[in-house]
Amino acid sequence: MTGLLLKNVSKVYKEGNEEVKAMDNVSLSIEQGEFVAIIGPSGSGKSTLLSIAGALLHASTGEVIINGTDIASLSEKQLSNVRLKEIGFILQTSNLIPYLTVLDQLLVVKRMTGSVSVADKSFARELLTELGLGAKLNNYPSQLSGGERQRTAIARAFMNNSSIILADEPTASLDSNRAHEVVQLISKEVKARDKAAIMVTHDERMLGYCDRIYRMEDGLLKHVENHQASV
Protein backbone atom coordinates (compact mmCIF):
# COMPACT_ATOMS: atom_id res chain seq x y z
CA MET A 1 0.00 0.00 0.00
CA THR A 2 0.99 3.59 -0.35
CA GLY A 3 0.76 6.15 2.37
CA LEU A 4 1.63 5.71 6.01
CA LEU A 5 0.71 2.86 8.31
CA LEU A 6 1.49 2.56 12.00
CA LYS A 7 0.61 -0.81 13.55
CA ASN A 8 0.55 -1.20 17.34
CA VAL A 9 3.50 1.15 17.77
CA SER A 10 4.88 1.76 21.25
CA LYS A 11 7.82 3.86 22.30
CA VAL A 12 9.41 3.56 25.69
CA TYR A 13 12.01 6.01 27.01
CA LYS A 14 14.22 5.25 29.94
CA GLU A 15 14.58 8.14 32.32
CA GLY A 16 16.90 7.04 35.08
CA ASN A 17 15.33 3.93 36.49
CA GLU A 18 11.83 4.82 35.33
CA GLU A 19 10.34 3.81 32.05
CA VAL A 20 8.21 6.39 30.34
CA LYS A 21 5.74 5.22 27.74
CA ALA A 22 5.58 8.03 25.18
CA MET A 23 3.44 6.01 22.79
CA ASP A 24 1.23 3.19 23.88
CA ASN A 25 0.05 0.77 21.21
CA VAL A 26 -0.75 3.42 18.62
CA SER A 27 -2.22 2.40 15.27
CA LEU A 28 -2.84 4.88 12.51
CA SER A 29 -3.35 4.58 8.77
CA ILE A 30 -3.26 7.48 6.38
CA GLU A 31 -4.08 7.18 2.68
CA GLN A 32 -2.87 9.40 -0.13
CA GLY A 33 -4.82 12.62 -0.27
CA GLU A 34 -5.71 12.57 3.44
CA PHE A 35 -4.82 15.42 5.79
CA VAL A 36 -4.79 14.32 9.43
CA ALA A 37 -4.33 16.50 12.48
CA ILE A 38 -2.95 15.37 15.81
CA ILE A 39 -3.64 17.55 18.80
CA GLY A 40 -2.80 17.15 22.41
CA PRO A 41 -1.08 18.80 25.36
CA SER A 42 2.67 19.02 25.44
CA GLY A 43 4.31 15.84 26.69
CA SER A 44 1.45 13.77 25.29
CA GLY A 45 3.72 11.97 22.87
CA LYS A 46 2.62 13.66 19.66
CA SER A 47 6.16 14.77 18.83
CA THR A 48 7.33 11.22 19.38
CA LEU A 49 4.67 9.99 17.00
CA LEU A 50 5.79 12.47 14.36
CA SER A 51 9.44 11.47 14.86
CA ILE A 52 8.63 7.81 14.44
CA ALA A 53 6.39 8.42 11.42
CA GLY A 54 9.17 10.61 10.01
CA ALA A 55 11.88 7.94 10.29
CA LEU A 56 13.77 10.01 12.85
CA LEU A 57 13.23 7.53 15.68
CA HIS A 58 12.92 3.79 15.86
CA ALA A 59 9.78 2.46 17.54
CA SER A 60 10.28 0.18 20.56
CA THR A 61 7.69 -2.25 19.27
CA GLY A 62 5.26 -2.34 16.39
CA GLU A 63 5.53 -1.71 12.68
CA VAL A 64 5.99 1.55 10.81
CA ILE A 65 5.28 1.05 7.14
CA ILE A 66 6.12 3.87 4.77
CA ASN A 67 4.98 3.21 1.22
CA GLY A 68 4.98 -0.51 1.84
CA THR A 69 8.43 -0.64 3.50
CA ASP A 70 8.83 -1.48 7.17
CA ILE A 71 11.47 0.94 8.41
CA ALA A 72 12.19 -0.88 11.68
CA SER A 73 15.16 -2.77 10.27
CA LEU A 74 16.73 0.05 8.32
CA SER A 75 20.16 1.49 9.09
CA GLU A 76 20.84 5.13 9.92
CA LYS A 77 21.91 5.77 6.35
CA GLN A 78 18.88 4.09 4.84
CA LEU A 79 16.62 6.05 7.17
CA SER A 80 18.10 9.30 5.97
CA ASN A 81 17.41 8.15 2.44
CA VAL A 82 13.79 7.35 3.36
CA ARG A 83 13.46 10.84 4.84
CA LEU A 84 14.90 12.35 1.70
CA LYS A 85 12.82 10.42 -0.83
CA GLU A 86 9.57 9.52 0.92
CA ILE A 87 8.94 12.23 3.48
CA GLY A 88 8.54 15.98 3.29
CA PHE A 89 9.00 17.78 6.61
CA ILE A 90 7.45 21.14 7.36
CA LEU A 91 9.35 22.37 10.37
CA GLN A 92 9.12 25.53 12.35
CA THR A 93 9.62 28.94 10.86
CA SER A 94 13.27 29.51 11.58
CA ASN A 95 14.38 26.20 10.19
CA LEU A 96 15.42 27.48 6.80
CA ILE A 97 19.11 27.61 5.91
CA PRO A 98 20.06 31.27 6.42
CA TYR A 99 22.56 31.57 3.59
CA LEU A 100 20.37 30.15 0.83
CA THR A 101 17.87 32.09 -1.26
CA VAL A 102 14.26 30.91 -1.40
CA LEU A 103 14.88 29.08 -4.66
CA ASP A 104 18.08 27.46 -3.36
CA GLN A 105 16.26 26.24 -0.23
CA LEU A 106 14.32 23.97 -2.57
CA LEU A 107 17.18 23.09 -4.89
CA VAL A 108 19.41 21.97 -2.02
CA VAL A 109 16.96 19.13 -1.41
CA LYS A 110 17.59 18.01 -4.96
CA ARG A 111 21.33 18.41 -4.43
CA MET A 112 21.10 15.87 -1.63
CA THR A 113 19.85 13.28 -4.11
CA GLY A 114 22.48 14.14 -6.70
CA SER A 115 22.22 16.87 -9.26
CA VAL A 116 19.73 19.54 -10.16
CA SER A 117 18.13 19.35 -13.58
CA VAL A 118 16.43 22.09 -15.55
CA ALA A 119 13.12 20.33 -14.85
CA ASP A 120 13.81 20.50 -11.10
CA LYS A 121 14.42 24.22 -11.35
CA SER A 122 11.19 24.87 -13.17
CA PHE A 123 9.31 22.62 -10.71
CA ALA A 124 10.75 24.62 -7.82
CA ARG A 125 9.71 27.88 -9.51
CA GLU A 126 6.24 26.51 -10.16
CA LEU A 127 5.83 25.41 -6.53
CA LEU A 128 7.01 28.72 -5.17
CA THR A 129 4.79 30.67 -7.54
CA GLU A 130 1.82 28.56 -6.47
CA LEU A 131 2.59 29.45 -2.88
CA GLY A 132 2.78 33.13 -3.74
CA LEU A 133 6.55 33.49 -3.54
CA GLY A 134 7.17 34.10 -7.24
CA ALA A 135 8.60 37.54 -6.56
CA LYS A 136 10.84 36.41 -3.72
CA LEU A 137 12.87 33.67 -5.40
CA ASN A 138 16.21 35.35 -4.78
CA ASN A 139 15.54 36.63 -1.27
CA TYR A 140 17.29 35.28 1.81
CA PRO A 141 15.20 34.06 4.78
CA SER A 142 16.17 37.16 6.76
CA GLN A 143 14.42 39.27 4.10
CA LEU A 144 11.13 37.36 4.40
CA SER A 145 8.16 37.71 6.73
CA GLY A 146 7.26 34.83 9.05
CA GLY A 147 4.46 33.70 6.75
CA GLU A 148 6.70 33.80 3.70
CA ARG A 149 9.32 31.74 5.49
CA GLN A 150 6.79 29.13 6.42
CA ARG A 151 5.47 29.01 2.86
CA THR A 152 9.05 28.45 1.70
CA ALA A 153 9.28 25.56 4.17
CA ILE A 154 6.05 24.12 2.74
CA ALA A 155 7.43 24.35 -0.79
CA ARG A 156 10.62 22.63 0.39
CA ALA A 157 8.58 19.75 1.84
CA PHE A 158 6.88 19.20 -1.52
CA MET A 159 10.07 19.58 -3.55
CA ASN A 160 11.05 15.92 -3.67
CA ASN A 161 7.54 14.86 -4.56
CA SER A 162 7.51 12.53 -1.58
CA SER A 163 4.29 10.73 -0.76
CA ILE A 164 4.14 11.74 2.90
CA ILE A 165 4.06 15.24 4.39
CA LEU A 166 4.70 15.76 8.09
CA ALA A 167 4.14 19.18 9.63
CA ASP A 168 5.46 19.97 13.09
CA GLU A 169 3.61 22.93 14.63
CA PRO A 170 3.67 24.83 11.34
CA THR A 171 1.76 27.78 12.82
CA ALA A 172 3.70 28.08 16.06
CA SER A 173 5.17 31.52 15.43
CA LEU A 174 2.51 33.03 13.17
CA ASP A 175 -0.37 35.38 13.84
CA SER A 176 -3.82 33.96 13.21
CA ASN A 177 -4.24 35.40 9.67
CA ARG A 178 -0.91 33.98 8.59
CA ALA A 179 -1.63 30.72 10.36
CA HIS A 180 -4.91 30.23 8.49
CA GLU A 181 -3.21 31.08 5.23
CA VAL A 182 -0.39 28.60 5.83
CA VAL A 183 -2.58 25.65 6.87
CA GLN A 184 -4.93 26.37 4.00
CA LEU A 185 -2.00 26.18 1.62
CA ILE A 186 -0.78 22.91 3.11
CA SER A 187 -4.25 21.46 2.78
CA LYS A 188 -4.56 22.69 -0.80
CA GLU A 189 -1.20 21.21 -1.82
CA VAL A 190 -1.90 17.91 -0.05
CA LYS A 191 -5.14 17.52 -1.98
CA ALA A 192 -3.77 18.76 -5.27
CA ARG A 193 -0.69 16.56 -5.15
CA ASP A 194 -2.31 13.58 -3.47
CA LYS A 195 -0.12 13.28 -0.37
CA ALA A 196 -0.64 11.55 2.94
CA ALA A 197 -0.19 14.31 5.51
CA ILE A 198 -0.01 14.62 9.29
CA MET A 199 0.00 17.93 11.11
CA VAL A 200 0.88 18.13 14.78
CA THR A 201 -0.51 21.30 16.27
CA HIS A 202 -1.58 23.09 19.40
CA ASP A 203 -3.76 25.36 17.40
CA GLU A 204 -7.31 24.05 17.39
CA ARG A 205 -8.52 26.82 15.06
CA MET A 206 -6.73 25.00 12.24
CA LEU A 207 -8.61 21.75 12.54
CA GLY A 208 -11.29 22.75 10.04
CA TYR A 209 -8.82 22.16 7.22
CA CYS A 210 -8.19 18.53 8.21
CA ASP A 211 -10.00 15.36 7.19
CA ARG A 212 -9.56 13.51 10.44
CA ILE A 213 -8.50 14.60 13.89
CA TYR A 214 -6.78 12.58 16.58
CA ARG A 215 -6.05 13.55 20.11
CA MET A 216 -2.97 12.25 21.83
CA GLU A 217 -2.98 11.96 25.59
CA ASP A 218 -0.44 10.14 27.74
CA GLY A 219 0.75 8.08 24.81
CA LEU A 220 -2.70 7.00 23.71
CA LEU A 221 -4.15 8.06 20.37
CA LYS A 222 -7.90 8.65 20.19
CA HIS A 223 -9.96 9.51 17.19
CA VAL A 224 -12.01 12.68 17.64
CA GLU A 225 -15.34 12.16 15.92
CA ASN A 226 -16.44 15.76 15.88
CA HIS A 227 -13.81 18.28 16.67
CA GLN A 228 -16.26 21.12 17.18
CA ALA A 229 -17.71 19.13 20.04
CA SER A 230 -14.31 18.54 21.55
CA VAL A 231 -13.28 22.19 21.55
Add this chain to the structure above:
Amino acid sequence: MFLALKELRYGKLRFAMIGFIIVLVAWLVFILSGLGNGLSTLSAATIKNMDADYVVFEEGSSSSFSKSMLSESISSDLKDQANVEEMAPFGSAMGAILKEGSEEGEDKTDVAILGISPGTFLEPKLIEGKPLDEKNQLGVLANDTLKEEGYTIGDTLTLDGSTEKFQIIGFVENETYNHLPVLFTTLDHWRLYNFAAPGSNNGIEDVVNAFVLQGTDIDAAELDKNLDGIETVTKGQAVNGMPGYKEETGTIYMMLAFLIVISAFIISVFFYVLTIQKTNQFGVMKAIGASNGFIAKAIVSQVFILSLVSVLIGIALTYATAAVMPDGMPFDLDVTLVIIFGAALLVISVLSSLFSVRKITKIDPLTALGRVE
Protein backbone atom coordinates in the same frame (compact mmCIF):
# COMPACT_ATOMS: atom_id res chain seq x y z
CA MET B 1 30.49 22.43 -3.08
CA PHE B 2 27.10 24.07 -3.60
CA LEU B 3 26.46 24.76 0.08
CA ALA B 4 30.09 25.65 0.68
CA LEU B 5 30.18 28.31 -2.00
CA LYS B 6 26.77 29.73 -1.12
CA GLU B 7 27.74 30.10 2.51
CA LEU B 8 31.14 31.60 1.70
CA ARG B 9 29.36 34.17 -0.45
CA TYR B 10 26.71 34.90 2.18
CA GLY B 11 29.08 35.20 5.14
CA LYS B 12 31.80 37.18 3.39
CA LEU B 13 33.02 39.10 6.41
CA ARG B 14 33.18 36.11 8.73
CA PHE B 15 35.05 33.97 6.23
CA ALA B 16 37.25 36.85 5.11
CA MET B 17 38.48 37.15 8.68
CA ILE B 18 39.29 33.46 8.96
CA GLY B 19 40.86 33.58 5.51
CA PHE B 20 42.95 36.57 6.54
CA ILE B 21 44.46 34.61 9.40
CA ILE B 22 45.31 31.73 7.08
CA VAL B 23 46.83 34.27 4.66
CA LEU B 24 49.03 35.67 7.43
CA VAL B 25 50.13 32.21 8.54
CA ALA B 26 50.87 31.15 4.96
CA TRP B 27 52.71 34.39 4.31
CA LEU B 28 54.89 33.89 7.35
CA VAL B 29 55.52 30.24 6.45
CA PHE B 30 56.67 31.17 2.97
CA ILE B 31 58.85 34.05 4.15
CA LEU B 32 60.48 31.82 6.74
CA SER B 33 61.07 29.09 4.18
CA GLY B 34 62.62 31.66 1.84
CA LEU B 35 64.78 32.98 4.64
CA GLY B 36 65.80 29.47 5.70
CA ASN B 37 66.66 28.59 2.17
CA GLY B 38 68.58 31.83 1.68
CA LEU B 39 70.54 31.39 4.89
CA SER B 40 71.48 27.81 4.16
CA THR B 41 72.59 28.80 0.67
CA LEU B 42 74.71 31.60 2.08
CA SER B 43 76.16 29.27 4.64
CA ALA B 44 77.14 26.38 2.44
CA ALA B 45 76.29 27.00 -1.22
CA THR B 46 79.76 26.04 -2.41
CA ILE B 47 79.63 22.68 -0.64
CA LYS B 48 76.08 22.07 -1.82
CA ASN B 49 77.06 22.94 -5.39
CA MET B 50 79.86 20.38 -5.38
CA ASP B 51 79.10 17.43 -7.57
CA ALA B 52 80.36 15.10 -4.86
CA ASP B 53 79.24 12.17 -2.73
CA TYR B 54 81.74 11.95 0.11
CA VAL B 55 84.22 14.19 1.87
CA VAL B 56 87.38 12.93 3.59
CA PHE B 57 88.41 14.85 6.71
CA GLU B 58 91.19 14.41 9.21
CA GLU B 59 90.19 12.03 11.97
CA GLY B 60 88.74 13.93 14.93
CA SER B 61 87.86 17.04 13.00
CA SER B 62 84.09 16.42 13.37
CA SER B 63 83.38 17.18 9.72
CA SER B 64 84.64 20.73 9.96
CA PHE B 65 86.85 22.01 7.15
CA SER B 66 88.62 24.51 9.36
CA LYS B 67 89.58 21.86 11.92
CA SER B 68 90.85 19.31 9.41
CA MET B 69 94.38 19.10 7.97
CA LEU B 70 95.58 16.31 5.67
CA SER B 71 98.60 15.89 3.43
CA GLU B 72 97.97 15.91 -0.30
CA SER B 73 100.39 12.97 -0.48
CA ILE B 74 97.59 10.52 0.40
CA SER B 75 95.62 11.55 -2.68
CA SER B 76 97.00 8.73 -4.84
CA ASP B 77 96.12 6.18 -2.12
CA LEU B 78 92.60 7.62 -1.91
CA LYS B 79 92.15 7.43 -5.65
CA ASP B 80 93.06 3.73 -5.57
CA GLN B 81 90.32 2.84 -3.10
CA ALA B 82 87.36 0.79 -4.24
CA ASN B 83 84.48 2.70 -5.90
CA VAL B 84 86.27 6.05 -5.79
CA GLU B 85 85.68 7.52 -9.21
CA GLU B 86 87.07 11.01 -8.85
CA MET B 87 88.93 12.82 -6.11
CA ALA B 88 89.77 16.49 -5.61
CA PRO B 89 91.62 18.24 -2.77
CA PHE B 90 90.12 21.28 -1.12
CA GLY B 91 91.28 24.03 1.22
CA SER B 92 89.44 26.91 2.86
CA ALA B 93 90.38 30.12 4.62
CA MET B 94 88.80 33.38 5.64
CA GLY B 95 90.15 36.78 4.76
CA ALA B 96 89.46 40.39 4.00
CA ILE B 97 90.32 41.98 0.68
CA LEU B 98 90.97 45.50 -0.45
CA LYS B 99 91.37 46.79 -3.98
CA GLU B 100 95.04 47.61 -4.63
CA GLY B 101 95.71 51.30 -4.74
CA SER B 102 92.57 52.20 -2.86
CA GLU B 103 92.89 54.83 -0.25
CA GLU B 104 93.42 54.36 3.41
CA GLY B 105 90.17 53.84 5.31
CA GLU B 106 88.23 52.42 2.40
CA ASP B 107 85.92 49.52 3.20
CA LYS B 108 87.39 46.07 3.21
CA THR B 109 85.37 43.10 2.00
CA ASP B 110 85.16 39.82 3.89
CA VAL B 111 85.61 36.78 1.69
CA ALA B 112 86.16 33.04 1.89
CA ILE B 113 89.33 31.97 0.11
CA LEU B 114 89.01 28.43 -1.23
CA GLY B 115 91.93 26.51 -2.68
CA ILE B 116 91.22 23.97 -5.44
CA SER B 117 93.22 22.26 -8.18
CA PRO B 118 92.47 23.87 -11.55
CA GLY B 119 90.56 21.57 -13.85
CA THR B 120 89.07 19.30 -11.14
CA PHE B 121 85.33 18.87 -10.72
CA LEU B 122 85.45 21.39 -7.89
CA GLU B 123 86.14 24.26 -10.27
CA PRO B 124 82.80 26.00 -10.79
CA LYS B 125 81.34 27.12 -14.08
CA LEU B 126 82.43 30.57 -15.16
CA ILE B 127 79.93 33.23 -16.03
CA GLU B 128 82.60 35.64 -17.16
CA GLY B 129 86.40 35.70 -17.69
CA LYS B 130 88.99 32.91 -17.76
CA PRO B 131 89.37 29.73 -15.70
CA LEU B 132 92.01 29.11 -13.02
CA ASP B 133 95.46 28.30 -14.30
CA GLU B 134 98.45 26.78 -12.43
CA LYS B 135 100.72 29.07 -14.43
CA ASN B 136 98.94 32.17 -13.22
CA GLN B 137 99.11 31.78 -9.44
CA LEU B 138 97.81 35.31 -8.92
CA GLY B 139 94.52 34.67 -10.70
CA VAL B 140 91.32 34.05 -8.70
CA LEU B 141 87.66 33.45 -9.56
CA ALA B 142 85.31 35.67 -7.58
CA ASN B 143 81.63 35.27 -6.73
CA ASP B 144 79.57 37.72 -8.74
CA THR B 145 78.20 39.45 -5.63
CA LEU B 146 81.61 41.12 -5.38
CA LYS B 147 80.72 43.03 -8.55
CA GLU B 148 78.18 44.96 -6.52
CA GLU B 149 81.00 46.02 -4.21
CA GLY B 150 82.78 47.50 -7.20
CA TYR B 151 85.21 44.71 -8.07
CA THR B 152 85.84 43.93 -11.76
CA ILE B 153 87.98 41.57 -13.81
CA GLY B 154 91.60 42.65 -13.75
CA ASP B 155 91.40 44.17 -10.27
CA THR B 156 94.38 43.38 -8.10
CA LEU B 157 93.43 42.61 -4.51
CA THR B 158 95.56 43.00 -1.45
CA LEU B 159 94.84 40.75 1.47
CA ASP B 160 94.44 42.16 4.91
CA GLY B 161 97.21 40.92 7.23
CA SER B 162 99.16 39.25 4.46
CA THR B 163 101.69 40.08 1.80
CA GLU B 164 99.86 37.95 -0.75
CA LYS B 165 97.99 39.50 -3.67
CA PHE B 166 95.23 38.21 -5.94
CA GLN B 167 93.96 39.27 -9.32
CA ILE B 168 90.35 38.65 -10.40
CA ILE B 169 90.38 36.75 -13.71
CA GLY B 170 86.82 35.49 -13.75
CA PHE B 171 83.44 35.51 -12.06
CA VAL B 172 81.26 32.61 -10.89
CA GLU B 173 77.77 32.70 -9.42
CA ASN B 174 76.01 31.39 -6.28
CA GLU B 175 79.27 30.55 -4.55
CA THR B 176 79.10 31.42 -0.87
CA TYR B 177 80.82 29.74 2.03
CA ASN B 178 80.30 30.50 5.69
CA HIS B 179 77.96 33.39 4.70
CA LEU B 180 80.77 35.00 2.69
CA PRO B 181 81.37 35.41 -1.05
CA VAL B 182 84.01 33.02 -2.35
CA LEU B 183 87.36 33.63 -4.06
CA PHE B 184 88.62 30.46 -5.73
CA THR B 185 92.39 30.23 -5.93
CA THR B 186 94.90 27.48 -6.59
CA LEU B 187 95.85 25.18 -3.71
CA ASP B 188 99.45 26.44 -3.81
CA HIS B 189 98.44 30.05 -3.50
CA TRP B 190 95.90 29.19 -0.79
CA ARG B 191 98.73 27.50 1.20
CA LEU B 192 100.94 30.56 0.81
CA TYR B 193 98.20 32.69 2.29
CA ASN B 194 96.81 30.38 4.94
CA PHE B 195 100.03 28.92 6.29
CA ALA B 196 102.29 31.98 6.03
CA ALA B 197 103.27 31.65 9.67
CA PRO B 198 105.93 28.97 10.25
CA GLY B 199 104.51 25.89 11.93
CA SER B 200 100.88 26.78 11.26
CA ASN B 201 100.63 23.74 8.99
CA ASN B 202 101.48 21.37 11.87
CA GLY B 203 104.49 20.30 9.82
CA ILE B 204 102.33 18.56 7.21
CA GLU B 205 103.69 18.60 3.67
CA ASP B 206 101.39 19.95 0.95
CA VAL B 207 98.57 20.45 3.41
CA VAL B 208 94.89 20.48 2.37
CA ASN B 209 91.71 20.66 4.50
CA ALA B 210 89.88 17.80 2.91
CA PHE B 211 89.42 15.60 -0.12
CA VAL B 212 86.17 15.56 -2.00
CA LEU B 213 85.20 12.23 -3.57
CA GLN B 214 82.85 11.17 -6.33
CA GLY B 215 81.51 7.61 -6.30
CA THR B 216 78.07 6.63 -5.08
CA ASP B 217 79.09 3.16 -3.88
CA ILE B 218 81.95 4.24 -1.63
CA ASP B 219 82.06 2.43 1.70
CA ALA B 220 83.07 5.16 4.16
CA ALA B 221 83.92 2.75 6.98
CA GLU B 222 86.10 0.68 4.68
CA LEU B 223 87.95 3.82 3.59
CA ASP B 224 88.60 4.88 7.17
CA LYS B 225 89.99 1.41 7.92
CA ASN B 226 92.32 1.33 4.91
CA LEU B 227 93.89 4.74 5.43
CA ASP B 228 95.25 6.04 8.68
CA GLY B 229 93.97 9.22 10.30
CA ILE B 230 91.01 9.96 8.08
CA GLU B 231 87.30 10.26 8.60
CA THR B 232 84.96 9.91 5.62
CA VAL B 233 81.50 11.46 5.69
CA THR B 234 78.75 12.07 3.18
CA LYS B 235 78.40 15.45 1.54
CA GLY B 236 75.27 16.08 3.61
CA GLN B 237 77.20 15.55 6.82
CA ALA B 238 79.88 17.90 5.59
CA VAL B 239 77.24 20.56 4.93
CA ASN B 240 75.89 20.06 8.46
CA GLY B 241 79.46 20.47 9.74
CA MET B 242 79.61 24.03 8.40
CA PRO B 243 79.76 26.48 11.31
CA GLY B 244 76.26 27.60 12.29
CA TYR B 245 74.54 25.67 9.53
CA LYS B 246 72.66 23.19 11.68
CA GLU B 247 71.72 25.85 14.20
CA GLU B 248 70.37 28.24 11.58
CA THR B 249 68.34 25.75 9.63
CA GLY B 250 67.25 24.04 12.84
CA THR B 251 65.84 27.28 14.23
CA ILE B 252 63.99 28.11 11.04
CA TYR B 253 62.53 24.64 10.64
CA MET B 254 61.42 24.62 14.25
CA MET B 255 59.57 27.88 13.68
CA LEU B 256 58.03 26.48 10.49
CA ALA B 257 56.90 23.34 12.26
CA PHE B 258 55.32 25.37 15.08
CA LEU B 259 53.59 27.66 12.60
CA ILE B 260 52.08 24.76 10.73
CA VAL B 261 50.87 23.12 13.93
CA ILE B 262 49.44 26.45 15.12
CA SER B 263 47.64 27.00 11.83
CA ALA B 264 46.16 23.52 12.07
CA PHE B 265 44.74 24.34 15.47
CA ILE B 266 43.46 27.77 14.47
CA ILE B 267 41.65 26.41 11.44
CA SER B 268 40.20 23.43 13.24
CA VAL B 269 39.00 25.50 16.19
CA PHE B 270 37.43 28.13 13.94
CA PHE B 271 35.50 25.59 11.96
CA TYR B 272 34.61 23.62 15.03
CA VAL B 273 33.04 26.70 16.58
CA LEU B 274 31.20 27.47 13.34
CA THR B 275 29.96 23.89 13.23
CA ILE B 276 28.69 24.03 16.79
CA GLN B 277 26.87 27.27 16.00
CA LYS B 278 25.17 25.52 13.12
CA THR B 279 24.21 22.37 15.02
CA ASN B 280 20.50 23.10 14.73
CA GLN B 281 20.83 23.95 11.06
CA PHE B 282 22.60 20.68 10.36
CA GLY B 283 19.95 18.89 12.41
CA VAL B 284 17.26 20.33 10.11
CA MET B 285 19.22 19.31 7.05
CA LYS B 286 19.57 15.79 8.37
CA ALA B 287 15.85 15.69 9.21
CA ILE B 288 14.92 16.56 5.64
CA GLY B 289 17.20 13.80 4.44
CA ALA B 290 20.76 15.07 4.12
CA SER B 291 23.29 12.31 4.72
CA ASN B 292 26.36 12.84 6.88
CA GLY B 293 28.44 12.68 3.73
CA PHE B 294 26.50 15.51 2.14
CA ILE B 295 27.13 17.85 5.07
CA ALA B 296 30.71 16.66 5.57
CA LYS B 297 31.46 17.36 1.93
CA ALA B 298 30.11 20.87 2.33
CA ILE B 299 32.38 21.57 5.30
CA VAL B 300 35.51 19.97 3.90
CA SER B 301 35.13 21.69 0.56
CA GLN B 302 34.52 24.97 2.35
CA VAL B 303 37.76 24.60 4.30
CA PHE B 304 39.55 23.55 1.15
CA ILE B 305 38.34 26.52 -0.91
CA LEU B 306 39.07 28.98 1.88
CA SER B 307 42.55 27.57 2.51
CA LEU B 308 43.40 27.32 -1.17
CA VAL B 309 42.48 30.95 -1.82
CA SER B 310 44.28 32.08 1.34
CA VAL B 311 47.44 30.13 0.56
CA LEU B 312 47.48 31.51 -2.99
CA ILE B 313 47.13 35.04 -1.64
CA GLY B 314 49.93 34.21 0.81
CA ILE B 315 52.16 33.10 -2.05
CA ALA B 316 51.40 36.27 -4.01
CA LEU B 317 52.18 38.41 -0.95
CA THR B 318 55.43 36.52 -0.40
CA TYR B 319 56.62 37.18 -3.93
CA ALA B 320 55.59 40.80 -3.54
CA THR B 321 57.61 40.97 -0.32
CA ALA B 322 60.59 39.34 -2.02
CA ALA B 323 60.44 41.98 -4.75
CA VAL B 324 60.77 44.85 -2.30
CA MET B 325 63.34 43.22 -0.02
CA PRO B 326 66.81 44.78 -0.03
CA ASP B 327 69.33 42.87 -2.17
CA GLY B 328 71.55 41.94 0.74
CA MET B 329 68.79 39.91 2.48
CA PRO B 330 69.55 36.21 2.43
CA PHE B 331 66.13 35.51 0.94
CA ASP B 332 65.84 32.79 -1.63
CA LEU B 333 62.37 31.48 -2.54
CA ASP B 334 62.54 27.97 -3.86
CA VAL B 335 59.51 27.13 -6.01
CA THR B 336 59.56 23.49 -4.89
CA LEU B 337 59.61 24.55 -1.25
CA VAL B 338 56.75 26.99 -1.81
CA ILE B 339 54.71 24.20 -3.42
CA ILE B 340 55.56 21.75 -0.63
CA PHE B 341 54.69 24.14 2.19
CA GLY B 342 51.58 25.36 0.36
CA ALA B 343 50.41 21.78 -0.09
CA ALA B 344 51.25 20.99 3.54
CA LEU B 345 49.12 23.92 4.75
CA LEU B 346 46.23 22.79 2.55
CA VAL B 347 46.41 19.17 3.65
CA ILE B 348 46.63 20.18 7.29
CA SER B 349 43.67 22.53 7.11
CA VAL B 350 41.55 19.89 5.39
CA LEU B 351 42.61 17.30 7.98
CA SER B 352 41.79 19.68 10.80
CA SER B 353 38.27 20.12 9.42
CA LEU B 354 37.70 16.40 9.97
CA PHE B 355 37.41 17.31 13.62
CA SER B 356 34.22 19.18 12.75
CA VAL B 357 33.04 16.36 10.52
CA ARG B 358 33.17 14.03 13.50
CA LYS B 359 30.90 16.44 15.33
CA ILE B 360 28.40 16.44 12.46
CA THR B 361 27.99 12.69 12.44
CA LYS B 362 26.90 12.95 16.05
CA ILE B 363 24.19 15.54 15.47
CA ASP B 364 20.76 13.99 15.98
CA PRO B 365 18.24 15.03 13.31
CA LEU B 366 15.64 14.99 16.10
CA THR B 367 16.99 18.38 17.22
CA ALA B 368 15.03 19.81 14.29
CA LEU B 369 11.68 18.89 15.79
CA GLY B 370 9.69 20.70 18.40
CA ARG B 371 11.93 23.64 18.98
CA VAL B 372 10.90 27.25 18.63
CA GLU B 373 13.80 29.64 18.36
